[in-house]
């Protein structure tokens with residue numbers, strides 16, 4: 001058994017691998033049972049000593065957290081939707097309330113980790129992605145690299161911060177604080193392959209119960225980031241929850257990018273050579289050759 | 292789309308910590324949210340999409356324009372100048388060589404200063420040298436600069452003092468070898484991000500950047516080198532101007548919707564200013580190089596003014612690309628609409644039956660992030 005259940009040969013570098021026998025751990029967030037209590041947000045802040053992230057009333061339903069950032073590692077989204085009127089002509093539609101606790105996806109192919117120039121971002125033995133804050137020099141490259149808008153810079157501190165999947169608790173054999181605090185088991189923690197099976201079963205259960213809008217997000221190892229270590233069961237399109245519909249780790253285009261840059265560099269050198277050659281030619285034609 | 296760019300000063304999510312603009316953010320969110328809901332009125336029919344209260348999906352870069360756009364510009368100026376310096380040495384143009392070497396060393400040093408200044412923890416700059424990662428263009432760039440800067444510095448020092456000419460020519464050759472890479476790699480640096488306007492343009496951005504570098508280096512030669520030696524600088528600037536213009540045109544044409552931030556808002560204003568400066572500078576540079584035109588003493592003045600305009604044009608391009616990237620990250624439209632389109636295309640392309648209701652639009656995972 002490997003820690004990372006993806007064919008590492010697909011990577012140009014193998015840099016996001018971690019050898020060992022520890023199974024890859026992750027989150028399955030089943031939003032169909034989230035009640036929006038924000039216990040996860042609070043537990044995360046308390047356990048990880050995450051500073052205050054702004055006291056603002058956003059007017060976005062019950063969401064005054066707004067999104068993931070350096071100081072928000074769990075974010076509960078609230079979406080109010082009007083549902084269609086019943087088919088049988090009975091009066092009115094209803095209001096549907098979607099709630100979902102978002103978190104770092106701990107991508108199989110993590111762009112933040114790929115682009116980190118100091119090696120501060122690393123893959124742990126649990127297959128999670130963690131910033132080593134004693135190494136991070138605050139270059140900020142991971143921030144625009146993340147296709148999910150998760151990691152961010154803590155301004156007063158200068159460094160990049162995000163969910164660690166409670167690396168310290170995992171090391172002590174405990175589950176992450178958010179999962180521990182979740183009263184409805186909307187946040188489930190465990191070995192990723194087990195979670196994936198559980199999630200499939202849950203989706204089938206919901207479909208059988210007539211909830212056709214249930215779908216998994218981030219569970220597919222063939223997606224643009226090689227699958228998420230933290231994946232979700234959603235009841236609407238991902239972008240409704242502020243999630244990208246088809247995220248991609250841009251590093252996979254890097255070989256092509258380097259090729260283009262190489263061609264551009266050669267073009268520049270050729271342009272410089274031509275600039276001198278033209279002068280020499282003109283000089284010779286004009287009769288008064290240089291040197 | 293401009294309403295979504297009402298952000299905190301460092302690109303934080305709207306209404307988060309800006310201490311005050313909460314109401315502005317509220318207005319934004321609600322407006323965008325309503326618009327985004329498919330069932331309701333499609334106010335902007337050409338790009339219908341759903342979002343979470345109009346919030347950006349990506350976290351925009353926290354980089355400062357002055358530092359990072361400045362770094363791109365100075366890196367280009369340095370890289371291009373090192374080529375000019377080597378050519379000047381080979382063809383016996385000592386004054387041009389001195390100008391180019393001094394320019395390369397100064398721009399290179401300044402660019403690194405800007406880079407360090409932008410770090411959240413400048414004192415930890417050396418951590419850049421902790422590892423070498425091919426997957427991180429910033430790591431590759433740090434090592435590249437680690438080789439380039441000493442070479443450019445030694446080349447300049449020997450040229451200005453006239454000492455150690457042999458070591459000087461080795462350094463000049465080294466700087467000329469690494470210079471084009473220094474000018475080009477910054478395009479990969481921003482291309483390898485999730486920022487739509489940068490990543491989608493990765494095919495042409497390196498050519499925009501090296502063209503811009505040639506324009507700046509040539510401009511410096513025109514500005515500071517004596518007329519009898521500045522011919523190659525003029526040629527380089529003109530070639531660079533054409534390269535930048537053509538590559539930029541191709542890029543914005545190819546990337547479609549995501550090119551909008553290159554035309555609108557702050558990014559668009561910088562781009563247009565750059566194009567105007569480039570057109571003026573190139574015209575002036577070309578005229579100043581035609582002996583048949585009786586310009587007299589003003590020939591030198593025209594060359595210098597044109598050179599300065601071309602340097603300014605190069606800087607404006609970098610600032611424009613930088614701000615266009617920020618704008619594209621801050622509007623969920625540029626993330627959601629192209630990804631939706633991609634999913635739809637993939638779904639249409641796969642003839643196989645739908646894999647199941649939980650992934651209605653899924654397809655093979657190996658789709659490329661760009662079409663061209």
Ligand code: SF4
Pocket residue numbers: 104105106107110111112113129145146147148149150151162
């Ligand atoms: S979601 Fe973003 S921050 Fe988390 S591992 Fe993936 S790329 Fe890194």
